[in-house]
Amino acid sequence: MKILVIHGPSLNLLGKREPEIYGRRTLKEIDEMLVAHGRDRGVEVVTYQSNHEGDIIDRIHASVPEKVSAILLNPGAYTHTSMAIADAIRAVPTPVVEVHLSNVFARGPERAHSVTSGACRGLVSGFGHESYLLGIDAALRLA
Numbered sequence: 001m002k003i004l005v006i007h008g009p010s011l012n013l014l015g016k017r018e019p020e021i022y023g024r025r026t027l028k029e030i031d032e033m034l035v036a037h038g039r040d041r042g043v044e045v046v047t048y049q050s051n052h053e054g055d056i057i058d059r060i061h062a063s064v065p066e067k068v069s070a071i072l073l074n075p076g077a078y079t080h081t082s083m084a085i086a087d088a089i090r091a092v093p094t095p096v097v098e099v100h101l102s103n104v105f106a107r108g109p110e111r112a113h114s115v116t117s118g119a120c121r122g123l124v125s126g127f128g129h130e131s132y133l134l135g136i137d138a139a140l141r142l143a
Contacts, residue, residue, distance in 0.1 A: 001042070001069045003139050005034055005132070006059055007049040008076030014101075022101050023128045030129050034072075037133050041140060043069070053078060057088040064092050069143035071096045072135045075116050079104060082115055089119035095142040099135040100125040 007027060010017060015026035025033075031047040038045030046068075050056050056075070063071055073096050078085050089096045096119070103126030104111045117123050121142055124135045 001140075001143060002044045002046060002067070003038060003070050003072060003136060003143070004059070004063050004066075004068045005031070005045060005047045005072040005074075005136075006056055007047065007074050008056060008078050009051040010076055011074060012049050012051070021107075025129050030132060033129065034132055034136065037136055041136070043136075043140065045136065053082055053084060057084055060085070060088040060092060060094075060096075063094045068094055070094060070139035072099055072132065072139055073097070073116070073120070074099050074101070074132075079114050079116050080111060086116045086119040089116065095139065096120045097135045097139045097142070098123045098125075099131045101128050101131055102126060 012027055014022055015024055027049060034047060035045045048059050071094050075082065075085055098117050098120040122138055124131045124138060127134060
């Protein structure tokens with residue numbers, strides 16, 4: 001079984017970017033934690049990060065021939081704007097769990113609307129890096 005974790009725009013700056021919101025862990029540290037969490041559960045975790053909408057869409061599409069069991073997606077700011085990513089999620093049979101480090105719905109009206117969440121099977125938000133771990137556990141139940 002394989003879970004693909006897709007990190008969206010600006011998540012490559014974790015640990016430096018607004019640590020009071022996103023925490024002090026780097027993306028590398030979170031990826032290492034996710035791989036170990038998956039290994040403990042007998043699942044392979046593969047991680048990917050892109051700041052580019054089209055690359056994220058291509059990666060979602062590529063999950064099908066790769067026989068990915070589930071996708072964990074943090075679309076970053078594309079959460080609020082990307083109908084294209086939402087359509088890509090709907091276009092694949094792979095279950096997608098959306099995750100966010102912060103509670104995006106508590107961060108102001110511009111972030112209170114999600115375009116992508118409705119296309120996903122579930123959403124974990126607001127638990128810092130633990131959101132990813134909870135998301136993997138949820139994805140395993142869907143796969």
